[in-house]
Amino acid sequence: MVRYVLGKLILPSNFLLCVFTVLGKEGLLYLLILKIDMNSVVLLFNLKAYNEGIGENAYRLAEVISEVNYENTYLAVQPTDILRVKPVWSKVLAQHVDPITPGARTGWFPIESAVSAGAIGTLVNHSEHRLSDDEIKIILERSDEFEGFKTVVCADTPTTAERLAQYNPSAIAIEPPELIGTKTPVSEARPELIEDVVSRLGGKVPVYCGAGINKPEDVAKAVDLGADGVLVASAFVKNPDPKKWLEDVVSVL
Numbered sequence: 718m719v720r721y722v723l724g725k726l727i728l729p730s731n732f733l734l735c736v737f738t739v740l741g742k743e744g745l746l747y748l749l750i751l752k753i754d755m756n757s758v759v760l761l762f763n764l765k766a767y768n769e770g771i772g773e774n775a776y777r778l779a780e781v782i783s784e785v786n787y788e789n790t791y792l793a794v795q796p797t798d799i800l801r802v803k804p805v806w807s808k809v810l811a812q813h814v815d816p817i818t819p820g821a822r823t824g825w826f827p828i829e830s831a832v833s834a835g836a837i838g839t840l841v842n843h844s845e846h847r848l849s850d851d852e853i854k855i856i857l858e859r860s861d862e863f864e865g866f867k868t869v870v871c872a873d874t875p876t877t878a879e880r881l882a883q884y885n886p887s888a889i890a891i892e893p894p895e896l897i898g899t900k901t902p903v904s905e906a907r908p909e910l911i912e913d914v915v916s917r918l919g920g921k922v923p924v925y926c927g928a929g930i931n932k933p934e935d936v937a938k939a940v941d942l943g944a945d946g947v948l949v950a951s952a953f954v955k956n957p958d959p960k961k962w963l964e965d966v967v968s969v970l
Contacts, residue, residue, distance in 0.1 A: 759888070760936075760963075761791045762950070776801055785960060791810055793810040794812065799811060812840050813839065813846050816859070838866055838887065840869050842881070853870060882917075889923070890925040891925070903939070904936075904944075911942040923945040932952075936949075
């Protein structure tokens with residue numbers, strides 16, 4: 718969806734504008750603008766530390782994703798489950814990495830550990846595992862050392878999202894903490910929040926939204942508001958029929 722907001726053309730990052738000059742029959746030059754869909758909406762499932770998303774349960778959810786086979790699905794799992802689910806669904810993210818290099822650091826989790834286990838990226842600064850701006854900056858700078866390693870940085874407000882976007886993450890996920898784990902989707906309760914972040918970032922960084930996303934129509938509404946993807950946890954992880962739920966979501970995209 719292309720929108721015009723406050724004098725700016727707001728273009729979601731999953732679209733590309735191709736601009737050509739065309740010579741009209743009266744000798745005037747016109748701009749021909751083509752909108753090309755470059756990729757589909759991202760579905761990022763965070764299994765957190767729910768019992769339903771740990772160990773063999775994580776493996777079974779990865780199997781569900783593989784069966785539905787929606788290409789732009791990503792799965793954020795516990796460190797111990799990265800290696801477990803990787804053979805089933807390759808687009809695996811860590812839920813967190815620490816801003817450190819390998820060394821004498823017992824209990825810490827550097828990017829190298831995530832990469833060696835098979836992760837292709839990580840969540841950063843989730844509301845349940847907050848980091849300082851300096852720590853986020855270090856993680857994003859270190860991530861550049863690993864080709865193709867994705868960083869999805871979470872933010873709770875448009876101001877925070879805009880500030881953290883300067884560190885060039887792969888995506889920003891806007892999640893108001895008060896709606897996380899509820900049945901009230903951010904796309905319904907705070908639609909202006911999504912629009913504000915999309916406007917501020919101006920297509921430079923993909924915008925995902927999360928918190929309270931429960932139904933397929935919640936996902937569709939978020940996309941309609943300009944989001945490039947959604948971050949979902951309990952609605953998928955704790956669903957009695959996650960495959961049917963995922964199929965329903967894919968059907969509205």
